[in-house]
Amino acid sequence: MNFGLNDEQREIQATAREFLSARFTPEKVRELAEARAYDDAIWTEISRLGWPGIAVAEEDGGQGLGLIELVLIAEQSGYALAPTPLMSTWNAALFLAEGSDDQRARWLPGVASGETRAAAAFDGRTERAVVPDADGAAVLLLSAGEDSARVVDPSEATIEPLDLIDTTRRYFKVSADGGEEIPGDADDAANRACVALAAELTGVAARAMEMAVAYAKEREQFGRAIGAYQAVSHRCAQMLYDVEESRSLTYYAAWTAGAEPESLPLASSMAKARASDAARSVTAAALQVFGGIGFTWEHDLHFLLKRAWVSAELLGTARQHRDRVASLVGLD
């Protein structure tokens, strides 16, 4: 029994942390968020690192690593609040991996290399589904009803922009008839996508916590650092409690995907529910620690808070996942 990372995984984590913090400085994130844009040059670098295809099989042109490695990058991507199409790419790739030989051969090598942009629905709707990064995608993955998904040609879809409070990612509503059904296990792909998003949410929460704790150490009121007051320090302790629960459940879910797939449905719903709650409550608590400055546009915290709320809503809310958990633990 060993619930830790191996050397290769630690290296992936460290590389992601370093690369993303160097590229996505707070100023850069703000610039992109205010422009609702991505940086193509950084995407090229990300593609060279092999991240789009990190969990795509080698025979499909990917790195052939597992969901654990993907989750480590996703967490760091949330931590950096990196405006990129990574999450949509991963989600699409997870569904494409369940595709027929033809579907996989046609799309996956390009998606894995970062050259072909793909996007996937982040809700179960068949009409007007929420699809981040749908514009400019060469292929769309949409729901085909309960437990099934389809590959859709974007030229046959109606794509409308969807302006949400989170501007660090680009959202769209997509409607399309037809498409080509994916023969594999769409449910499994959806579970994996939930774990990836839970990792992003964990990273968002961890970043907000770090910012709040650093501020609580330096901000002085009534003659001492506010972090010395228990009303503030206990709020910070609660943030760590939330972040660590979220992280434990997310890593565990990622592990089940490869090692114990029968546990993935329950594990992925637990992770997504917990991470959604954690990201929302920790970013809100961080704003409270910052006080008035945290409510200003000038401060960076609101970008995290907004991403937390939107990601919490995607791929099923905490409440929906808890309902699934209740069934999976045996409530009639």
Place this chain on the structure above:
Amino acid sequence: MDLTLTETEAAFRDEVRGWLEANNPGEEPRSGTGNWIEFATDWQRALHAGGWAGISWPAEYGGRGASLIEQAIFSEEMGRAKAPRPANLLGLVMGGPVVIAHGTTEQKERYLEPILSAEEIWCQGFSEPEAGSDLASLKTRAVKDDGGWRVTGQKVWTSFAQYSKWCMLVARTDPEAPKHKGLTYFLLDMEQDEVEVRPLRQITGEAEFNELFFEGAWIPDENVVGGVGNGWNVAITTLMNERAGLGASAALGLRIGLDELVEMINEAGLGGHPGVREHVAKLQIGIEALRLGALRTLTATMKTGIPGPEGSISKWEWADLNQDMTAFATDVLGIEGLAWGEEWSHRLLRSQANSIEGGTTDVLKNIVAERVLGLPRLR
């Protein structure tokens, strides 16, 4: 990352499980009842004979030098089998490890074997009426006398005192020294007239704990552990041992409770109620988070060798979860769930101590804030 047991670990688990299947004596009599001590002593003798008493102790002292993982497996299996507590729980978990870490050769020879065999029961004299969370402010005095010490003062929340031969006593030996420095750790013989044990009735109606009164109780010099004035450091060792590895077995206890609860809910036809579903799922997620967090901590501790302050989060989670679960269960059961002496009403009442015993949740939050997050101390 591999959350399955290795072959060796699985073999260890099977060995424990097989032994427990053959030897588990079943549910213990309610604590405080007259026959508990005989029952629990017999049980500990059986454990000792099987080589399962003090498994974390090094083999040279009669233990098995079990790794942290093996200790966690052992606790989990004990929980799964609903095996009762051994009579000398505190001797095994705290007394022995302290003597091994800080005791003299003579002390090791004198005390360790009778702890394992339950021939001598141990209790812990730390808390006082005016020294709870602020343990280092304790007032019980030990004054130097010819060849030993005379102790005067009061302790409280002392489990097993009525059965104990030895009390792990922390007393103030230097009232002039700063509060953490003037303390000494003693082994006090409970069998003397100068020690009085009074049961302390708690809100469940039982008396799991006692008050201790010392009126010039005698401790010979050779019963100092770890040196005069070093009591705080020695006491901290026992508290570390108390919290290490608690998480995994605590999560298992909760898991067993939640399984029962799910059955009760289904029997009551409440499984489709959205509020009930939401609450069950929150408990499920919390219990899994506790279990997994404990395993992460365990892995980290195996690497560093030192239990870190992160264990404080496990204790805090456990108290939250058990209180939430017992309150929810009594909601599900309705007024009958509050009948005196019923299983869940008893658990509900008992759980109210969970956020106090072994470190209050409020103090655990301070520990997390100061020692994990590095926030300034309020002084």
